[in-house]
Amino acid sequence: MKNTLKIQRAIHSLTQEELANKVGVSRQTINSIEKGKYIPSTSLALKISLVFCQSVNELFQLEEND
């Protein structure tokens, strides 16, 4: 699963730490999501989408092998 978290973070001038604090997880979790090593739960994905005012589908996209 790919995502546009890093781009959105840059657009909103947020650090991983700041985004992590906003959604209530650790910075390592945000880092893992950005690298595609961890797929967030629906509730976390929704919280992230609220921060960036984007739909979950815009932030996260399925890849062929998903």
Place this chain on the structure above:
Amino acid sequence: MEKLTLLPYRFKKYAWIGLFAFLVATIIIKISGVDLSEDTKELLKNILQSGILLCLLTLTIAAGKQEDELTIQIRIKAFTNAFIFGVGFTAIVPFANLLFDGEFNLQSRFELLLMMFAVFFISYYSIKKKTE
């Protein structure tokens, strides 16, 4: 993600202190050469082993500094690995003992549980390292 019921983070510190104390006590008893009766030795051994196991259990179920859904998922995977190892070990080792020693038995429960804890910690930290 469902939340796991874990002990507060401060219990990690207590567990480390307890583990250190029990290990030091074990070493002191081993090297001091105090003449104890067999019953007392057995009792001391059981107390120390139970203490060590309780401290290790506390370490595994105490929350990390920052517990979130990623660490919960890693914890669940590590628990699963330890469980599978424990069951596999319990099922296979008696056959291995039968083959090499001629006796169909399992090693002590203490050794089995120690190895399960080892599998848990190795799994937990290696999965954590991989996902970071």
